[in-house]
Amino acid sequence: MRNALIFREIDAFWDFIRLHGSEGHNARGYSLYLAQPQTPPTRPLLLLVGFVRKKSLLGKLFSHFFENTYHIEENQSSLRLFLPDRSQQDLLVLQRRDAQDLLSLVDLVPALPLSAPKEHVIFWLHDPDQLGPLVEISMRLQNDRIQYAPLHNPPHNGLLLRIEAPSFYLLQICKEQYSKQITLYTEEATDFFTPWGYRHPLIDLWRLSEMPREPRWTFVPQGAPPQTIAPVQWQDIYKAAQFVLQLHTEQDWEESKEQTPRFSLPLRFEPRNRPLEPEIWLLEEQHRPQLERQLSLMDEDDLSLLLINIQKDQDGKHRFFLREKQIGKGRAWLDFGGQRFACYKGIHQLLLPVDIELQPQLRRDQYTPLFDLRAGILTFVTLPSASTHRMEEATLTRIREDAFAPLRQYIDYLITQNIEHLQSIQQQSVFDLGRYTRAPYRPELLNTRQSTSSRDTHTPKDREKSAQETSPKETNEPQTSPTQRPPTPRSKTNPTATSEHRRSALEEEERTLEAQLLQDPQSDDFFMLAQLKQEMQKLDEAQECLIEALWLASPPNEALLKKQLQEIFFKTAHTKHTNVPTENAQIYTRRDAFLSSLFTAPTGVRTGWLQTHIQWLHQSEALLRKKLRWLAWREVLRCNRDQREAARVRESMLRELNEYGLSITDIPTFLQRAFANNRQLFAETQAEQNDQHLALHHLHYLRNQFAQLQLPPFRIVGQALVGAGHLQVGVLPTGVDLLQEAQQYAKDDQELDLWVAAISHSVASYADEAFEIRTASRLQHHTSLLEKQPFLKEKIEECSRLLQPAKEKELQSAFAASNVRRLYTDAPIHAPRLQEAFAALQEAHKQGKADHIEHLTQTFLSVLRDAIRGEGDFSRAPVDYNEVAKAISRFVDLLGKLRWGGSGHVLLAHFLDFVRVAPSRPPDESDSVRGLFFMLMRLHIAQGLVSLERLPQAIEIIQQCLMWLYRWIDNPIDFLDFCGVALQAIEELPLQERNQLLQSITDQFVQQINAPDSTMRVYYEGSALQRLGYLLQLQLVRIAASKEQLALGQMKQYMDRDEMALRERILHEDLTQPMGE
Amino acid sequence: MLPTYAFEDLKPQVENLRKRVNQVRKHLAQYFVNKEDIVDLMVLCTLAQEPLLLVGKPGTAKSDLIVKFAQAIGLEGEEYFEYMLTKFTEPSEIIGPIDINQLKEGRYLRRAEGKLPQSRVAFLDEIFKSNSAILNTLLTIINERKYYQDGKPISIDLVMLFGATNEIPEFSELGALRDRFTLKVESESVRETHFDELLEKGLRNETYKAFQQRPWADLCRLEDFLKLKAYLDHTMSRTEDKEGRTDRDRFFPSDVYALFKRILKTLEKEDRIEISDRKVIKLYKLIRTRAFLIHGGVVTKEDLVLLRYVADRIQDFAPVREKVDTLLRLH
Structure with a gap:
């Protein structure tokens, strides 16, 4: 007597397997009976025997299945069912199927409409004699992409034939004429084959369970038990085939031994x-x-x-x-x-x-x-x-x-009016007209931008205010050199102004300049910032600014900047480094002293100076940032003109760049900090306030949408996430209320409670970090946060108590994880042609072969174009969109750097041309799986365009993809996967560009969850997909209120530009060339 | 009103009729270079009364083929209607102007004399360039052989409609009209491949024109086509013979029928050729008609050559032709 689970509907059986997942495996085997009760005769039932109830399955999700567990007795053609009231019922067995795993018990369903396969089809030839005719037909249909593998082990006798994208005609012939001798299989999931024209209804579960499976191929014939075989070694059909060429005559030609003639063609x-x-x-x-x-x-x-x-x-x-x-x-x-x-x-x-x-x-x-x-x-x-x-x-x-x-x-602007008259106006003016006193002569250095910047950063109102603080005497002083810069409003101290007010103004100006530099680094802006920072006593940062200014400066300005640099290094060498450990402080002091001496303009040949500095540079070069290292060596090598040393420096730095790229520590610390600040939403400037409003608007929308979700777990997790979003934006009361409310709802469900706790935990940690406050205004901004701090602290402790170590790890990793991710763009490119073309381009970049780069870019893009369209070298196999996506990601990454080079705009134009002509719709829309891969690939193009700052094009592609998504995707895994990738691309857009896309995806997600179709709901209830659904909600909230990816993108862009500039200097600048030559 | 013919009356004439119609097919082709396939299709479609679309660049003899064909079957005067359509062409130019006298009496009638409704064979050049009013009228005429007078449908005696075009637009609104043309054939330039022959026949045709000679004229009559069609309809309408076999059992051998299905599916799946249900039925009839016309009865593999012309888009013409040829060669 055995236990049997009874299912009255096939859908109930599928739901059971779907919920149980792909792990159902029993070495002793399962039996599935289709049996009909005899008295009274009713509809046939499905009985599953061999299923062992595990503790992990005791949840309420499974309870209603287990209610239908009965004892049965198995006979040859009948079953005896023992009912709870101790009566018995005989069932007539209509059909029986045995298998070792649950998924194999599921019947295949016809896949309609039939489509011409774009990938390989396996022909299982039960009679190897069929090989000849089959191969002949295929070849006459111009398809010789055939491989074969003999099967020797009984009962698997016969031959396997693998034909890439076989003709639909060939498949029809096999089905109509050789159905007994040949079975056709398509690979529905990795190592899982179903007959052509059929599909496994639970293939998603197979996909999810692909990874841990042992390397065996499973063939599931229609209406018969599955067969597994070890993976076979495919051999090319040309090894098995013999071709005969009969010609009447043969005539041999010999290569001419004479000197090959050359032809001269004049161009005109x-x-x-x-x-x-x-x-x-x-x-x-x-x-x-x-x-x-x-x-x-x-x-x-x-x-x-x-x-x-x-x-x-x-x-x-x-x-x-x-x-x-x-x-x-x-x-x-x-x-x-x-x-x-x-x-x-x-x-x-x-x-x-x-x-x-x-x-x-x-x-x-x-x-x-x-x-x-x-x-x-x-x-x-x-x-x-x-x-x-x-x-x-x-x-x-x-x-x-x-x-x-x-x-x-x-350009020299001439004033041809009465100058004396102007002078009187100037003297009486409350405005700063000092810089015009020497007109028509152009100021020597840096003043174009300087004047522009000061104009830009000061509104007339500010100027008026500044002018009041400025004495007329000061404004009349003539401008002499950049070191004695014309007095700016900043430097004209008004003794009556409070120091706080002044500091705040300086900070404001500092922030504006830093923001300007993040967008467009210029030597004169760095120079101005250096002065500002010196005034604010930020000597280390001023030092960094001057190094950047010198790096970007044109030769005439170098002497001046070096002098400034020498002075500041001298100053810092004599200042105690308080913010570093004592042992490092000594190193820094020594470094600054050496650098101060190094940037002293050399006069004549100074052997001792040279030896000391060369020795020190050899010892300490690894401690210097790359740009400083290059500038320092240049100072030395300009004096001794040591070509060998110059080559060594060049090669070592180039090697470092090629191997590791530019490090984050190679950019100034204050810029690193500025990028970090950009990641957060602080409502300090007008732009930031706008961002905050947008974020709140998005969150409000999400809150309303999530509240409509009909599945409580999603509703509760959504609410917690929106609460977390509010906290991150700084709207604490709403955030805390939403989180508390979500926790209240979740307390009856252990797993849900853990999820909400994990969300609170992560936000609480974030909020804790956010207390590192930079300015007074920010402090004020966070007053309400401080008020709520006890709650947050409490929350952290509560979460720590709640989360078991293992569970916490699982939740954290689930939170950190991405979605299913079909396209693994981080993996190396495998397609030989793409790999070859990309490697050539990359090598040319590394070697600085600028004249080859454009040509190689075009070659690569043309290979990529062929790959997408399945033309040229790629016409023999179905398009591998994964490879294409990988290649696009790699290329965009490289283009991010190359576009800052000499021919960058041309390369960018080539890429945009490629995007413009690339197909925007999948070649076969009825094949939704391949269509999905195609669209995922398009999303990678969009992501690339975002990183290259081509937002309108990127948004258009994302919109196209989403339109396609709603029309074609009806599978939750595909939906979640697709949205995950789309959201990654959207996350890099500015907040104001996200609204429509965010709403579009959210609406669709809500529709999916609230779908009246019960089958769809099962996917989201209690299965592994539930977690993926939470992750999608998390991503949506991130899109609503996070500038994380946006700021990272900006930082990458800055670093790419810096790396390219550094690389070009390393490759092309002659370190030994004396200044001014 | 088209005449009706009794099966028994037609039976003794069938062979003669076939011979005469085939004579048009063979003889007319002599005046063109490499247009045998098109002439075959013109004859076949006229017999089956299915509209035919000729596609090709200007100067590839599209109009000349149709005009000579009309003369070959002895059409005169109002029996043949020819018009070049533009987007400004009005329905009155095709189906006749409104009768003003009738309109005064409150009746919306058209004077169809000399226009398409009165003709037996019509040729509309640049058919896809017409506007939607004409397109709608044409759809009803082609499909139901009707047009509307004062809101009432009036049957017309149009036997055959030829369309010609330089290009086939892919706008969806033209989809219905495209689908009405079951077969579309491309008239290609032969200058590259048959230059000498082209010059020789072209000059000869010019001479005929100069001397107002028409050696291709009156090879048979339109009535011959109508009679053959009537005979074929009688045959096909007989559901079963004495042995209980259907028309398909008798005239469409199962292997050829399987091949027909297989090729259609292959074109649909591999080449994305859209074949509507209506088109499948018409194709069956056309193949059956071809078999009857060319060799008098049972369909053979060669008759499936008509499948070469099922493509809707110009860019599909050549691939489909090659694909069908390859598949037919396999057997």
Whole structure:
């Protein structure tokens, strides 16, 4: 007599297996009977025998299944059922199935509509003689992607044939004509094969249980017990096939032994039908008046968008190359006259007059040797006059790509009015007109931005206030040098102003400058910040600012900055380092002393100075930040011109960069801190207040939506998460109330209670950390937080009590975990062609082969394009979207760096072109699984675009993907997985861009949970998916109120730019070249 | 009103009728270069009374084929209607203007003399360029052979509609009209492959035109087509013969029938060719008609060659043609 679980509906049986999960395995085997009661005859029942009730399954989810447990007696063709009232009932066995795991007991269901397989199909040939005809048909249908494996072990005799994307026609023939000899299988999950045209209804469980399974292949035929075999070794069909070629005659040709003849083809210029849009203009001396007239019509701000390179010939005659700073979007489309040039065939180093082209047309790479194109050098083909198109008269002009300077630097505005009159106005003015006193002469250094910045950072109101604090005498002092900078409102101390007010103003200015630097690091901004920080007695930070300023400075400004640096190192060497341990303090003092001495301008050859500093640098270079290390070595090597040492420094730094990249510690500490602050939502500035409002708006929306969820666990966890979100945004009363309420609801359910406790715990820890308060205003902002602190402290203790160590770990890791994640973009690329193309590009980047990078980028993108479309080398197998997604992630990561290089804008344009033409819909929409992978891949493209700051395109792609999601995905695992990836991309967007996308996903999630279809609900009730649902809610709350990923993205962008600049300096700067040469 | 013919009356004439119609097929093709397939389809579709769409770039003899075909079957005057459609073409240009006198009396009637409703064979050039008013009228005409006069449906005697177009737009609103053309054939340029022949036949045709000669004219009459169609309808409408076999049992051998199904499914699944239920039925009838016309009865594998022309989009034409040829060669 055995126990049997009785199921009256097939759906109930499926629900049981779905809830039990994929772990049901019994070495002695399960039996599933389909049996019909005899008296009275009623509908057949399903009886499961061999199931052992475990303690872990005693929950209420299983209780109603176990209520239907009965004793039975098994006979040949009948079963005897012992009912609770001690009566018996005989059942006639209609069907019996035995298996060792529960999933194998589930019947397959037809997969309709049938679609042409895009992946391999396994042909199980019970009669190996069928191999020949089958292979012949497949080959005649132009598919030779066939592999075979003989099966020797009885009873698995026969032959397995694996055909990649076989013709639908071939499958039909097999099904119609050879159904007894050949069974067709498709791989529905890893190592799990179902007959073609059928699917396993619980395949999701198979997917979830893929990993721990032993490496055996399971074949589940329709209506028969599953068969497992060890994985076979596939062999190419060409090894088994013999092909005969019969030709009437054969004629051999021999390679010519003579010298291979070369053919000389002269290139010529030909006029274009339509001239190209000019990118660079060459103006001669005679064009100067016209240019000045044109520039006089432009505002000063607009001049910042123009760049110029001035050249002089032997006779002292000038000519000017002019270009716009922006060449794509935002370009002003000016025309300066003179000779107009444009890149030829997209090769940005080669510029031809816009109205001519070269004939015959050559492959792009042929132009590099022809014109001797070099990285970082622009080559112009100039003609003596516009009417001449003779190649013999053309000359090549080469200029450095970075030799263009802002045009503003070369503009002197003239005041032709009565100067004395102006002086009187100036003296009487309450405004700061000091910097204009020497007009029309341009200030020597850094003042373009300096003046802009001070204009920008001070509203007229501020200026007025500052002017009141400034004595007229001070404003009249002439400006002499950058070290004696024109007195800014900041430096004009008003003795009557309170020190707090002044400090607050300085902090405000510091914050503004830091924010500006995060976006666009410039030498003069760093210089200004250094002065500010010195004034605020932040000497270490001022030091860092000066190093950055020197790193970015142009040669004429170096001497001044080095002097400043020397002074500040001298100062810090004599200041006690209080914020570091004693033993390190000595090291820092010594370092500062050496660096102070190092940046002292050398006069004459000083052997002792050299030896001491070289020795010290050898010992301590690892302690220095990379930029400082480079600058320090440059000081030494400029004196001794030791090429070998220069090569060593270059190689060691390049190796470090290639192996580890730029470290976070290589950027100034105050910038690290600024990035960290950006991650949190503090309502201090107007922009931050806007962000906070947006976050609250999002949270309010989520709160309402989560409240509509019909499954209580999701509702409660949602409420706790929204409460946590409020706490993080700083709205404490609501946050605490929501959390307390959620905990109240959850107390009856042990697991739910743990979840809510874990949420409270994580928030409480966060809130605790948030007490590290930087400014007084922030302190005020957190007053209410402090009031609630006892509750939070209590909460932490309570959670610690509640959480068992093991359970806590599990919950924490579940919280940290991502979703199912079908596309593992962190893994290396496996597809040989993609791997090869990417490796070549990466290597060129590492080696600094700038002239190869564009070509290799295009090659890589074209391979990627083929891979997505399944063309070219990729046409022989179904598209592997995982590989494509990996390749895109890798490439975007690299492009993040490359785009800051010389040809960065071109590379970016190539990528955007690629995105524009990449297919936006899955090739086969009826195949929802492949469609899902396709769309996940598209989301990775969107993520890439976000990281490259192309937000509109990224948002459009995400929207397209979501539209597709709602139309095609009806499976909760797919839904959760897809939303998880989409939310990752959205999380990097600014808060104001997230609203619509957040609402869209939330609405869909609520619909899924509240779906009237009971089958869907089962997925979310009590199964492993429940946890994934919580994680999705967590992600939604993060999207609502977190700037974490956004700030990380900004930091990565800053570091990428820094790394690229460092790499280019290492590769191209001559360390031994004396200053000014 | 089309005449009705009794089966018994037709039976003795069938072979002669077939011969005459086949004569058009063979003879007309001589005046063109490499257009045999298209001429076959024109004849076949006229026999089956299924509209045919000719697709091709300008100057690929689309119009010439249809005009010569109309002359070959002896159509004259109002029996043949030809019009080039544009987006500004109004329904009155196709189905006739409103009768003003009738309108004064409150009746909305059209004067259809010399227009499409009165014709037996019609040719609409650039058919997809017409506006929605024309498209709706055409749908009813093609499908139900009806148009509306004063709100009442009036039957028309149109036997055959030829459409020609340079391109097949993919707009969904044109989907219904696209689907009405069961077969679509591309008239390709032959300049690359048959230059000499093209020049020779082209000049000869010019000469015929100059001397107002039409050696292809009056090879048979439209009535011959109608009679053959009537005979075929009688045959197909007989549900069972004496041995209880259906029309399919008798005229569509099971292996060819299985092949027909298999190819259709393959095209649908692999090449994304949309084949509606209506199209399947029409294809069956067309294949059956071809078998009857070409070799007098039972469908053979060669008759399935019609499946080459089921694609709806121009870019699918060549792949589908190749696919069908490959699959037919397998057997």
